[in-house]
Amino acid sequence: xxxxxxxxxxxxxxxxxxxxxxxxxxxxxxxxxxxxxxxxxxxxxxxxxxxxxxxxxxxxxxxxxxxxxxxxxxxxxxxxxxxxxxxxxxxxxxxxxxxxxxxxxxxxxxxxxxxxxxxxxxxxxxxxxxxxxxxxxxxxxxxxxxxxxxxxxxxxxxxxxxxxxxxxxxxxxxxxxxxxxxxxxxxxxxxxxxxxxxxxxxxxxxxxxxxxxxxxxxxxxxxxxxxxxxxxxxxxxxxxxxxxxxxxxxxxxxxxxxxxxxxxxxxxxxxxxxxxxxxxxxxx
Numbered sequence: 382x383x384x385x386x387x388x389x390x391x392x393x394x395x396x397x398x399x400x401x402x403x404x405x406x407x408x409x410x411x412x413x414x415x416x417x418x419x420x421x422x423x424x425x426x427x428x429x430x431x432x433x434x435x436x437x438x439x440x441x442x443x444x445x446x447x448x449x450x451x452x453x454x455x456x457x458x459x460x461x462x463x464x465x466x467x468x469x470x471x472x473x474x475x476x477x478x479x480x481x482x483x484x485x486x487x488x489x490x491x492x493x494x495x496x497x498x499x500x501x502x503x504x505x506x507x508x509x510x511x512x513x514x515x516x517x518x519x520x521x522x523x524x525x526x527x528x529x530x531x532x533x534x535x536x537x538x539x540x541x542x543x544x545x546x547x548x549x550x551x552x553x554x555x556x557x558x559x560x561x562x563x564x565x566x567x568x569x570x571x572x573x574x575x576x577x578x579x580x581x582x583x584x585x586x587x588x589x590x591x592x593x594x595x596x597x598x599x600x601x602x603x604x605x606x607x608x609x610x611x612x613x614x615x616x617x618x619x620x621x622x623x624x625x626x627x628x629x630x631x632x633x634x635x636x637x638x639x640x641x642x643x644x645x646x647x648x649x650x651x652x653x654x655x656x657x658x659x660x661x662x663x664x665x
Contacts, residue, residue: 383469383478383480383664384419384477384478384664384665385418385419385665386416386417386418386419386664386665387413387416387417387474387478387662387663387665388414388415388416388474388475388662388663388664388665389411389415389416389469389470389471389473389477389660389662389663390412390453390463390488390660390662390663391412391413391414391415391418391465391466391470391505391660391661392408392409392410392411392412392413392466392504392505392508392656392658392659393408393409393411393412393413393454393455393461393462393463393466393470393505393656394406394407394408394461394462394465394500394501394504394505395407395409395460395461395462395531395613395615395616395617395621395623396418396460396462396500396501396504396616396617397500397587397615397616397617398566398582398614399509399561399562399563399566399581399583399584399588399612399615400558400559400560400563400581400582400583400585400586401500401512401567402559402561402563402583402586402587403498403499403562404499404500404512404513404514404563405500405510405511405512405513405563405566405567406462406500406501406503406504406510406511406513407504407509407510407511407529407655408504408505408508408509408511408655408656408657408659409429409461409529409531409653409654409656410511410653410654410655410656411452411453411454411455411531411651411653411654411656412453412454412466412656413451413452413454413455413463413466413467413470414451414452414453414470415449415450415451415466415467415470415471415474415562416449416450416451416452416474416603417447417448417449417471417475417478418447418448418450418475419445419446419478420445420446420447421446421447421448422482423446423447423448423449423542425449428464428467428468429449429467429471431474431495432467432468432472432495432615433447433471435472435491435494436471436472436475436476436483436491436533437475438477439483439487439491440453440475440479440482440483441482442479442482445478445479445480447475447478448555449471449487451466451467451470453466456533458467458537458538458539458540458548458590458620459533459537459538459539459616459619459620459621460538460615460617460618460619460620461531461533461616461617461621461622462501462505462617464496464501464540464623465492465496465501465502465505466505468492468495468496469488469492469502469505469506469660472488472491472492473488473660473662474662476488477664482625485506486488488506489502489503489506490616492505492506493637499511499513499514499515499518500513501617503518503520504520504659505659505660506655506659507520507659507660508522508557508655508658508659508660509521509522509523509655509656509657509659510522510523510570510571510655512567512570513549514636519567519571521570521571522655523654523655524573524575524594524655525569525654525655525657526575526627527568527575527625527626527654528625528626528627528630528652528653528654529623529624529625529652529653529654529655530605530610530623530624530626530630530633530634530637530650530651530652530653531616531621531622531623531624531650531651531653532601532621532622532623532637532638532641532648532649532650533620533648533649533650533651534595534620534621534622534641534645534646534647534648535620535645535646535647535648535649536620536645536646537620538594538595538618538619538620539618540617540618543591543594543618543619543648544618546590546591546593546594547586547587547590547591548590548665551586553591555585555586555645556586558583558585559584559585559586562581562583562584563654564594565577565581566578566581566582569581575611575625575627576611576627578611578612578625579611579612580612581595581612582611582612582613582614584614587615587618588614588615589642591615591618591619592615594619595615595619595620595622595642595645596644596645597640597641597643597645597658598615598622600640600643600644601613601622601637601640601641601644602614602624602643604622604637604639605624605626605633605634605636605637606624607636608629608632608633608636609626609628609629609632609633610624610625610626610629610633611624611626611627612624612625612646615624622637622641624637630652631652634650634651634652635650637650638650
C-alpha cells in the first residue's frame with residue numbers, strides 16, 4: 382500500500398440556517414482531523430465500521446485492516462456536523478489508501494446517503510455556503526467579515542431524537558414562509574449582500590418544536606439580536622445556538638453567554654468564520 386497514513390481534516394458545519402431545513406449549510410473554521418493507518422487491526426466503533434463497510438462495497442475493493450484516530454475541536458452531537466467529519470474523514474481516507482477507486486463526487490454521494498441529508502455534507506466537503514437539493518447543490522465562498530457566534534451548551538442532542546418532535550405535516554402558509562426566507566438567504570450569500578440576512582432566519586418547520594428541548598432558546602437569540610446580530614438560529618438539530626453578525630461580535634458573544642448561563646449547563650461561546658477550503662487530505 383502506497384501510504385503509511387492519511388490525515389483528513391474536515392470542517393464543522395452549521396446547517397439549516399433557520400428556514401433552510403435540510404438544504405442550507407455553512408462550513409466553519411472549527412475542525413476534526415481523522416487519521417487512518419493501514420495494516421493495524423483495531424476494534425472500530427459501530428459508526429466507523431458501517432462507514433468502512435459502505436466504502437469497500439461501493440469501491441468494490443477488498444477490505445483491509447486499518448486504525449482510526451480522531452483529533453480536533455468539533456463537539457459530538459451539538460449540531461455542528463460531528464458525524465459528517467467522522468464519516469467523510471473515514472471515506473476520504475480509505476479512498477486515498479485504496480488509491481482512489483472512487484471519484485470525489487462518489488465519496489460525497491456516499492456521505493450524503495449515510496447522513497440522510499446534504500446540508501452538512503456538501504459544505505464540509507467543498508467549504509463555504511451551500512444550498513442543496515437531493516441531487517444538486519451550489520456552493521460559494523463566504524467573506525471573513527461575516528462572523529458566526531456559536532453558543533454551545535454542555536449537553537448532547539441526537540439528530541434522531543430532535544426529529545421525533547417534528548410534525549408529520551405543515552401548513553401551506555408555513556411552507557411558503559420558509560421557502561421565501563431560505564430563497565433570499567441563498568441570494569444574499571451568493572451576492573455577498575450579508576446585510577440582507579437581517580430578519581430572514583425565522584423558521585416555522587422545525588425550530589418552534591425543537592426550541593422546547595433547549596432552555597433559554599428564545600432568550601439567548603434575543604440577546605444576540607439586541608446587540609446587533611443579523612439574526613440567530615438553532616445550528617443543525619442542536620444543541621448549539623448560532624448568531625450571525627457583521628459587527629460587535631465580542632459584545633454579542635458575551636451577551637449570549639451571559640443569558641445562556643441562566644438556563645443551560647456550562648455553556649461555551651466561540652466567534653468563528655466560514656471555512657472556504659472544505660476537506661483537506663494529507664497523505665504520507
